[in-house]
Amino acid sequence: MAADEIKDTKREKILKIIENLSLFDDDLMTLVFDKNILATELLLNIILQRNDLKVIEAVAQREYKNPMAGGRSITIDIYAVDGDSKVYDVEVQCDPSGADVHRARFHSSMIDSKMLREKQKFKELHDSYVIFITKTDVIGGGLPMYHVERVFQETGRAFNDGSHIIYVNGGYIDDEDPVGRLMHDFRCIKSDDMFYKELARQVEYFKETEGGREIMCKAFKDLAEDLAEERAKERAKEKAKELARRLLARGKMTEEEIAEDTGLPLETVRGLAEL
Incomplete structure (x- = not known):
């Protein structure tokens, strides 16, 4: 098969994948x-069952780096800030x-950790919302949404610390309910079938126009290249570990020397030595 034919075949496969994407898929949602x-x-x-919320910033795939060495960072699917400086983390899963x-808890803590500058008072923390x-229906109650709020268990009174967690049931079906219509749109693979024009316009562009499909194809190509690079790095790391195991078995080099020759962290070599 000629190179051009292979390229065309790959493109056709990608376009078929794009055709079946919904807003539950990261590439399109982003x-x-x-x-x-x-x-x-x-x-x-x-x-949030409002009609007056004004967003001043919306960013997809916003990274929050953990300041602790070796600590876990997060990437927020949809990061938003409203006119009252409330922060929203929307995760589509x-x-x-x-x-x-526990992920909801961790995301909430990471968002809080970035809100205050040095010497700011704790009461200046803005409200935060982590929305999955x-x-x-991962909660299993058959409801459209589940709200998680801290309360004083003895009195039932709200803690009111400004931290909010919400789970939205993507399997919820009710075309008479705004949440049901929203989840319907998230499941749709065709813009014509969607209720909300704010979503349908963008879905139509990225899935049903030549310019939008080109952007999607490039995103898939970049993803494939990233995955190939990650796999190559993982294979190289496994080969380095195997070499380290053999050198450890021979017992003629120190752990420090093995780490230097293989490029592995000393902690990794020491871990292999303990196996």
Whole structure:
């Protein structure tokens, strides 16, 4: 098969994948919501049951780096700030394991850690919302949404610390309910089938126009290249570990020398030595 034919075949496969994408898929969701104030306002107003929320910033795939050496960082699917400086972290999850309750706690803490400057008072913390939109009903109560708030257990009174966690059931079906219509749109693979024009316009552009499909194809190509690079690094790391194991078994080099020759961290070599 000629090179051009192979290229065309790959493109056709990518276009077929794009055709079946919905807003539950990272690649499309990221492009639709990145810097899209109107779509993000729509999303948050529906989930928070408001009609007056104004978003001033919306960024997809916003990274929050952990200041602790070796600490885990996070990448927020949709990061938003409203006119009252409240911060929103919206996570769109197909896999139920991605909506673990401990992840919600960790995301909330990471957002809080970036809010205050040195010597600012704790009461100056703005409200934060961590919102998980899950493809299935991970909580299992059959409800459209689940709100998590801290309370004093003895009195039932709200703690009112400004931290909010919400789970949205992506499997919820009710075309008479704004949340149901929103989740319907998230599941749609065709813009014509969607209720909300703020979402339909972007889905139509990225999936159904030549310019939008080119952007999607490039995103898939970049993703494939990144994955190939990651796999190559992982293979190289495994080869280095195997070499380190052999050198340790021979017992003729120190752990420090093995670490230097293989390029592995000394801690990794020491861990292999203990096996």
